[in-house]
Amino acid sequence: xxxxxxxxxxxxxxxxxxxxxxxxxxxxxxxxxxxxxxxxxxxxxxxxxxxxxxxxxxxxxxxxxxxxxxxxxxxxxxxxxxxxxxxxxxxxxxxxxxxxxxxxxxxxxxxxxxxxxxxxxxxxxxxxxxxxxxxxxxxxxxxxxxxxxxxxxxxxxxxxxxxxxxxxxxxxxxxxxxxxxxxxxxxxxxxxxxxxxxxxxxxxx
Amino acid sequence: xxxxxxxxxxxxxxxxxxxxxxxxxxxxxxxxxxxxxxxxxxxxxxxxxxxxxxxxxxxxxxxxxxxxxxxxxxxxxxxxxxxxxxxxxxxxxxxxxxxxxxxxxxxxxxxxxxxxxxxxxxxxxxxxxxxxxxxxxxxxxxxxxxxxxxxxxxxxxxxxxxxxxxxxxxxxxxxxxxxxxxxxxxxxxxxxxxxxxxxxxxxxxxxxxxxxxxxxxxxxxxxxxxxxxxxxxxxxxxxxxxxxxxxxxxxxxxxxxxxxxxxxxxxxxxxxxx
Amino acid sequence: xxxxxxxxxxxxxxxxxxxxxxxxxxxxxxxxxxxxxxxxxxxxxxxxxxxxxxxxxxxxxxxxxxxxxxxxxxxxxxxxxxxxxxxxxxxxxxxxxxxxxxxxxxxxxxxxxxxxxxxxxxxxxxxxxxxxxxxxxxxxxxxxxxxxxxxxxxxxxxxxxxxxxxxxxxxxxxxxxxxxxxxxxx
Numbered sequence: 001x002x003x004x005x006x007x008x009x010x011x012x013x014x015x016x017x018x019x020x021x022x023x024x025x026x027x028x029x030x031x032x033x034x035x036x037x038x039x040x041x042x043x044x045x046x047x048x049x050x051x052x053x054x055x056x057x058x059x060x061x062x063x064x065x066x067x068x069x070x071x072x073x074x075x076x077x078x079x080x081x082x083x084x085x086x087x088x089x090x091x092x093x094x095x096x097x098x099x100x101x102x103x104x105x106x107x108x109x110x111x112x113x114x115x116x117x118x119x120x121x122x123x124x125x126x127x128x129x130x131x132x133x134x135x136x137x138x139x140x141x142x143x144x145x146x147x148x149x150x151x152x153x154x155x156x157x158x159x160x161x162x163x164x165x166x167x168x169x170x171x172x173x174x175x176x177x178x179x180x181x182x183x184x185x186x187x188x189x190x191x192x193x194x195x196x197x198x199x200x201x202x203x204x205x
Numbered sequence: 206x207x208x209x210x211x212x213x214x215x216x217x218x219x220x221x222x223x224x225x226x227x228x229x230x231x232x233x234x235x236x237x238x239x240x241x242x243x244x245x246x247x248x249x250x251x252x253x254x255x256x257x258x259x260x261x262x263x264x265x266x267x268x269x270x271x272x273x274x275x276x277x278x279x280x281x282x283x284x285x286x287x288x289x290x291x292x293x294x295x296x297x298x299x300x301x302x303x304x305x306x307x308x309x310x311x312x313x314x315x316x317x318x319x320x321x322x323x324x325x326x327x328x329x330x331x332x333x334x335x336x337x338x339x340x341x342x343x344x345x346x347x348x349x350x351x352x353x354x355x356x357x358x359x360x361x362x363x364x365x366x367x368x369x370x371x372x373x374x375x376x377x378x379x380x381x382x383x384x385x386x387x388x389x390x391x392x393x394x395x396x397x398x399x400x401x402x403x404x405x406x407x408x409x410x411x412x413x414x415x416x417x418x419x420x421x422x423x424x425x426x427x428x429x430x431x432x433x434x435x436x437x438x439x440x441x442x443x444x445x446x447x448x449x450x451x452x453x454x455x456x457x458x459x460x461x462x463x464x465x466x467x468x469x470x471x472x473x474x475x476x477x478x479x
Numbered sequence: 480x481x482x483x484x485x486x487x488x489x490x491x492x493x494x495x496x497x498x499x500x501x502x503x504x505x506x507x508x509x510x511x512x513x514x515x516x517x518x519x520x521x522x523x524x525x526x527x528x529x530x531x532x533x534x535x536x537x538x539x540x541x542x543x544x545x546x547x548x549x550x551x552x553x554x555x556x557x558x559x560x561x562x563x564x565x566x567x568x569x570x571x572x573x574x575x576x577x578x579x580x581x582x583x584x585x586x587x588x589x590x591x592x593x594x595x596x597x598x599x600x601x602x603x604x605x606x607x608x609x610x611x612x613x614x615x616x617x618x619x620x621x622x623x624x625x626x627x628x629x630x631x632x633x634x635x636x637x638x639x640x641x642x643x644x645x646x647x648x649x650x651x652x653x654x655x656x657x658x659x660x661x662x663x664x665x
Contacts, residue, residue, distance in 0.1 A: 094467045095390060116587045120633055124590055127630030135392060139454050147454050151535035151625065152396075159618040159631035160394035188630070206532045212489035213510030213556055225487040233489075236557070243552050244534055246511075255489045256510065260557055284546075308623030309601070310537060313546040314553070394622045395535070 002178045004071040011067060016044050018059035079174040081182035083107035085126075085191040087199040098134055098200050106168040107187050111180035118184050119167050125188025126165060131157045132189070133196035208246035215258040219344055222259050222371050227346050229255040231368045236260065237280055238314035240307070241323040265318070265373060268292060277375045279318025283307075283330075286317060296377055298385035298405050302333045305387065308395040318372045321357070324364045324420065327397040329389065331358065331421035334375060335413035336403035342374035349373065358420035383407045384476035388468040389415075392455065399456045400464040402444075404472040412472070417448040417465055424448075427469055437478040441470030495559040499524065500568035508555050515539045515550035517558075518565060526566040526596045530625070537624030540597035541565050547604035549623065566596035569603065571647070578647035579603055579638070585649065588637030590628030598624050602638050611642050 009029070016034035017024035020042050027034045035043035050067055063069075088102040105122055112118045128136070135155035139147045148154040173180030216222045226233055234253035236242060237260055245251035259265070265280035268289050275295055277286075286292060286303035293300045306312055306320070306329050320330045321341065331354075334341075339354040343366055357365050366372060384406040389398045401415030402424070410431050412424040426446035430439060445462035452458050496505045499522050506521050518524045518541065527550060530538030534552040541550045542564040550563075569577045579602050582588065589595045598621070605612060605620040612620065617638045618631065626634060641647070 095464060097390070116633075120587045120590060120629060123630030123632050124628045125630075128627070150533045151531040152533055153454060155392050155396075156625050156627065158394050158625065159621040159635065162618075162631060164614065164635070165630065165632050207513065207516075208511040210491070211510060212491050213493055213554075214487055214489040215556065215559070216487060221487050225489070228487060229489065236554075239554065239557065240534065240552055243554070247532065257487075257489075258557060261560075308537070309604070309620055310540060310547045310549045310623040311534070313543075314548055394619070 003073060004069050007069045007071060008067055011062060011069065012046070012049050014059055014062055015049055015066065019044050019049075073177075075176045077176045079110065079176050079182035081107065081109045081184060081187060082172075083187050083191055085195040087192075087195045089196060089199040089203055091200060091203045093204075098196075098203075100130055100134070100163060100196065102163065102166070103130075103192075103195075104166045104168065105188065105191070106170065107184060108170045108172050108182070109184040109187070110171060110173045110182040112169065112171065113179070113181065115169075118169075121184045122167055122188045123165050125186055125190070126192045127157060127162055127188070129189040129192025130162065130196055131155070133193045133200075135161070206247040208243070209249055209252045211246075211253055212255045213258065214255070215261060218262060219259075219265060219371055219373055222257055222262065223344060223346055223369060225255075225257040226369045226371065229257070233257050233368075235319075235322070235371065237316045237319035238282065239319075240311050240315045241319060241325065241328075259371070266316075270295075270379075271376070274376050274378055277317055277377070279322075279372045279374060280316045281318075283312035283315045283317070283320075284309075287312065295379040295381060296337070298337065298380070298387060298403065299330075299333055299377065301385075302329050302387045302389075302403065305329055305389050311395075317375055321375065322364060322366060322372045324358050324362050326358075326361070326419055326421050327416045328421065329387070329398060329401055329403075329415060332401055332403040332413035332415045333387065333405075334377065335421055335423050336405040336411035337377045337380070338405075338407075338411050339375055339377040341372060342376065343367070343370040344373040345370040351376075355423060358422075361419040363420075378407060380405060380407050384478065386472035386475035388472045388475075390464055390468060400450075400461050400468055402465065402468040402472045404469075404476040404478075406476050406478065410473075410476070410478060412444075412469060414444070414448060414465060414469075417445070417450045417461060419449065419451070422448065424465075424469060427473075431473075431478065437473035438470060440478075441466055441473060444469035493556045493559070495555055497555070497558050497560075498562040500564055506555075510554060510556050512555045513551055514541070514543075514553040514555050514558050514563070517555035518550060518563070524565050524567050528593055528596055530593065530597070535625065536594070536597070537601060537621075538594050538597040540600045540624065542600055542604060545604070545607065547601050547623070564600070564603075566599050569599060576647055577603075578641040578645050579606065581644070581647045581649065582637040582639075582641035583634075586633050586636040586640050588629065588634045594624060594626045594628075598626065598634060602634075602641070605638065606641060610645065612638065614639070 022036045026037045028037050033043045033045040084106050086104045090099050135157050174182050233255040236256045236258045265278040267278040269276045283303045283306045320328050334354045341352045352365050386404040388402040390400050391398050398415045403413045405411045412427045414424050426443040427440045444465040450461035518527050528538040530536035532551050534549045539550040540547050544561050601624050617635045
C-alpha cells in the first residue's frame with residue numbers, strides 16, 4: 001500500500017507539473033493539492049488531476065494507466081505480531097459463575113496507521129475470545145440436531161456482560177514490509193480464551 | 206420469520222375484548238405487548254386463528270393505592286412498574302424485578318398481565334406475585350372473579366383463566382420496608398433466569414421459584430420450614446424439595462436443584478432472615 | 480384502524496396508518512405483517528435491519544411513540560395510529576450528523592455496521608431519558624442490542640461523546656477520527 005501510494009503520488013506530481021507548466025521538482029504537496037513552490041496561487045487539486053485530465057494526453061513518460069497503479073510485492077517473511085493479555089476473573093464458588101473483572105491487553109502490531117481502528121480490532125477480537133471461553137458453545141442433541149440455533153440459546157455476550165478493556169501498545173516495526181506493520185485483527189480472539197481459562201483455573205484453586 | 210395467517214381485531218376496552226373472546230372462543234389469543242406470543246407465533250409454535258389486540262386498552266394500565274393493597278392494571282408495562290414511585294415505596298420487590306425482565310426494548314412492550322397470563326415458569330414476575338401472595342382479577346362475560354396467585358398457574362403455559370376471560374388486574378399487599386430479595390441466575394444480562402428466587406417478608410415469608418417446575422411455583426418446603434421456626438440456612442437446604450425442574454442445554458436437573466438451594470439461602474439472607 | 484376500533488369483528492387484512500419519521504401513510508396489510516417488513520418493504524426505509532428475528536439482537540430497534548422497540552416483534556397493525564422513528568430520521572435537517580451519529584464517527588463505534596442502526600436508536604432513546612449516562616448505565620441500556628465486531632467499548636465511548644457534545648459539533652482540533660490520520664504514530 002505504501003509503495004503503491006508513493007508511486008501514485010509521484011505520477012500525480014508529474015502530471016501536475018505538466019498541467020501547471022512547472023518543474024516537477026518545484027511542486028509541493030499541500031492538503032489536497034499540488035502547488036508550485038513560491039507561487040501558491042498556481043495549484044491543481046487531486047480531484048482535478050483525477051477527474052479532468054484527458055487519459056490519452058498524459059505527459060511524455062507517464063506510465064500507462066495514469067493514476068491507476070498496481071504494485072505487486074512479495075514479503076521476504078511473515079510478520080509476527082505479539083502481545084500479552086492479563087485477565088482478572090472472579091468465581092462464585094457456590095454457583096460456578098465466572099465474571100471477568102478486568103482485562104489488560106497489550107499488543108505489538110508494529111507500525112500503527114490508524115490507532116483508533118487498531119484498538120477497535122483488539123476489542124472486537126477479545127470480546128468473542130472471552131465469549132469462547134465463557135459463553136459460546138454449539139451443542140447438538142443425540143440426533144445431531146443443533147440445539148443452539150438461535151441467539152436465545154447461543155450466547156453472544158452483551159455490553160453488560162463485559163467490563164471495559166484496558167488496551168496498551170508497544171511498537172516494534174517488522175523489517176519484512178515497507179510499512180513495518182504487523183497483523184492485529186485476530187490477536188484479541190487468539191489471546192483471550194487461554195488467558196480467561198487460565199485465570200479461572202487459578203481462581204478455582 | 207413470519208407468523209402463520211390469522212385474523213386480527215383491535216379492541217378499545219376490556220368489554221370489547223371479552224366480547225371478542227366470547228365470539229371467537231378458544232381459537233382466539235389476546236395480544237398485549239406481544240413479546241411472549243409473537244416469538245412463539247414466528248416459530249409457528251403457536252398458531253392462533255384470531256388475535257385480539259388489547260395493546261391500546263389504556264384503562265387497564267395503572268398502579269393505584271387501594272388502601273391496604275395496591276392495584277395494578279394488567280396492561281401496565283414492565284417499564285412503568287420499574288419506574289413507579291408507588292411500587293418503589295410499597296412493593297420494591299416488584300419494581301426491582303420488573304427492571305430485570307429482558308432488555309429495555311422488551312420492557313417497553315411487555316406487560317405484567319401478559320407475563321402472568323402466559324404462565325411461563327421461566328418468567329420473573331409470576332414468581333414475584335406468588336411470593337407476595339398476590340391476587341389476580343379475571344373478568345369475563347358474567348363479571349369479575351378473584352384468583353389467588355397460588356391457584357392461578359395450572360400447567361405448562363396453562364392458567365386458571367377461562368377462554369372468555371381477560372386478566373384485568375393484579376392486587377398485592379403493601380409491604381413498605383419489609384425485607385425482600387430477588388435472586389436471578391442467568392448467563393447473560395438479557396436472558397431468562399436459569400433459576401430465580403423471589404423472597405418477600407410480611408409477617409409470614411413468601412418464597413417462590415423460577416424455572417424449578419413446569420409452572421411458576423412457591424417454595425412450599427422453605428415456607429413451611431420458616432413457619433416452623435427454622436433458620437434461613439436450614440430452610441434453604443430444602444429449597445429443591447417438591448420441585449420438578451427440567452434439564453436443558455443451560456443446566457441439568459441437579460444443577461438447578463443446587464442453584465435453588467444457594468439462591469434461596471442468599472435471598473433469605475438479603476431479606477433479613479437469619 | 481379507526482374503522483375496527485369499536486368493532487369486535489376480526490379481519491384478514493387491515494388498513495394501517497402509521498406516521499414514520501413525520502410522514503403518515505396508509506396501507507392495506509395482512510395482520511401478520513411485521514413492523515420491520517412494513518418499514519423496509521412498504522416505506523422503503525432499509526436502514527432498519529433484520530438480524531436475529533428472535534427479538535434478541537436489536538438490529539431492528541426503532542422508536543415507537545419515542546420508546547425503543549424491536550420492530551421484528553411488533554406487528555404493523557399494532558403500530559396503526561402510532562408514530563415510528565427510524566435511523567433515517569436521525570441526521571439534522573441540513574444533513575449533518577446528530578450528536579449520537581457524530582459520536583459513533585468520532586469514537587469508532589462501529590465496524591461492520593450491521594448493528595449500528597439499532598444501536599443508534601437504542602442510544603437515542605437512552606439519551607432522551609438520561610442525557611448524561613455513566614458507562615454502567617450505557618451498558619445496561621444496550622442489553623437489547625448485540626454487536627459482534629466492537630466488543631462494545633467504543634460504542635460506550637460513542638454514547639459518552641454524544642452526552643458530552645449534545646450539539647454534535649466536533650471541537651476544533653479534537654477529532655479522534657482526524658487524529659488517527661496516517662503518520663500520526665508511525
